[in-house]
Amino acid sequence: MIALTGATGHVGYVLHRYLQKENFDHKVLVRSKTNRLQGVEQIVGDLTHQHSLQQFVNKVDTVIHSAAVVYPRYGECQDVYNVNYICSKNLFDLAKKAGVKHFIFISSIHSMEVPSDGVFDESARLVEDKTISYDYSKAQMERYLNQQEGMKITILNPTSIIGSGDFYFNGFNQLFRLIHSYKLPMLTQGGFDVVDVKDVVKSCIFAVRNEVEGKYILGNTYYSIPEIAKMYGNISQKLITPIELSTSVMKMLATFTDFVDKFSKSPLPTNSYSINTLLELKNPISHQKAVNNLDFNPKVIHNSLQDIHKWIENEEFIID
Template sequence: MPAVYPASPRQLRRVRSVSNHTKGLIMILVTGASGHVGANLIRALRAQGRPVRALVHRDRRALAGLDVEAVAADLADPSSLRAAFRGAEIVYHLASSISINLENWDELERVNVQGARNVVEACLQNGVRRLLYFGSIHAYDHAPFDQPMDEDRPLLISDRLPPYERSKALAELETRHSLDRGLDAVILIPTAIAGPFDFRPSYFGQALQLLARGRVPALVRGGYDWVDVRDVVDGAIAAERLAPRGARYILSGRWHSLRDVAQFVAQHTGRPAPRFAVPIWLAQLAQPIMAKLAQVNGSQPIYTRPMLNAMNSNRHISHARAARDLGYSPRLFQETIADTLKWFQENSKS
């Protein structure tokens, strides 16, 4: 693993323009570079000696100590994107507003849908050679649950859907439509992501830390398909080189129950996993109360209704196409959990 840099002001000043030894190489632009996937992607690209322009909004901790060109831009402002995209030949569009609630549609539409539309326009205007768009597995129809889910499942665009799912489906449609205008675009569809360099941290990263500290009294009898962020990055870089124009790839890992995840954490910490687990239907009944308590405490709810629905969804999400075309092979999730908890421990502020 590369060294990890705490986000001190002195180190943030070290984020600078790309070094002389990378000039003349293909410039890669990464939107959402300060997010979880972005933090891992820019490290992987720089480890290959490739020049990276990191498009960031506010939080730059993930860039501290890295030799990248940092550019501030707003996805909803086409004029700020024009300058940021100038000279870029490959674009990884990761930036996204993520919501686990049933609110925030205006923000999701502005960042996810309008942002994707503006990214497409900037790519076309600047002659970008390839756009790699990161979608969401939540934008796809998971039913029927007893059959393997693959890239041919339909997108969900009904206005009755949770706002995040709908926004990502509409954003992906913007990317698909760009193919008709001549853009070379590839769509990558990761499942639930975990792994190191989780600076903010992500919702799942927060949950792992609570489990590690023994602060989760009970689990829910559900699960999901989790994938290591480093495997997602490997799949994305392979898609940049190998994927045919217009291809879609699910980058999944393996399905694990929350009980499995808690046991993986316990194996690393030596602290017993929670003994009790409640059925999803009971968690759904209690969810409004939990949401109110979280609001009073000024914290995130332990779970939301969309999260509970996802945990009771398809257990057979196939990455066979990515394995065939890209050589994609995700690692065991036990390794991911151990590496993630180690990273949090080494980068704790306490």
């Protein structure tokens, strides 16, 4: 039996679908029952609710922990730290006490500091800056797991995840949906190493089936934002001609949005954190360790973008 957190999120939802495909018995932790998750036991609760967590990890062999609070901005945030580290740590402790044999933590490439030069791989230092709340909270959980014994532990560090099955209007999904509706006002410089959610999920399931331990970066190829936007525009047949901002303008925009964000009641679509992330991740990122140990074989981005187009058009989710 597998216990899965975060099943209403992008990675968690696709994991649920593939666990069903592979006939893995599993249950999910949800804040409230949802029709989106069919054919699976739904344990109502959350990471802060001790009783529901005890029920969640009872009679379970493997826990896959993909739930997290994403906080793409600078500044300390106690809620992010509490959920991503304190509550995650508590989940691990309860799982260990319940006799769970394998704990898989879906972390992030952002838990690690970008090297000053050379290849970015699993040897990169974990983030120590507390003012980068999301990155630091993920790094803290990894530090905790690195100290544990008596249970198989797997840490997965995906790069920027794209793909079908994303119900939320943020990140790359926001970019694709704006292109799809002809509402993309501008494009930024910089880019990401992107990986398809299905490739992340398949490696996770491989780790479950083969009891693979260790830490693994799951990435693919670096693309600039204009490159990805153009490719998706061609696939979706949405011709776009947005303004492309220069690096200097982006840095000015970062300063301005950080100031406005202090007075805004809702998060702005960009800030200095997201802009700096776009501009700084230029090191080649190695996923060779995952290739060697997790049967990781990332798909061509063209196929990922076709999947995304079908998903945005009619929520068609193809399991391959």
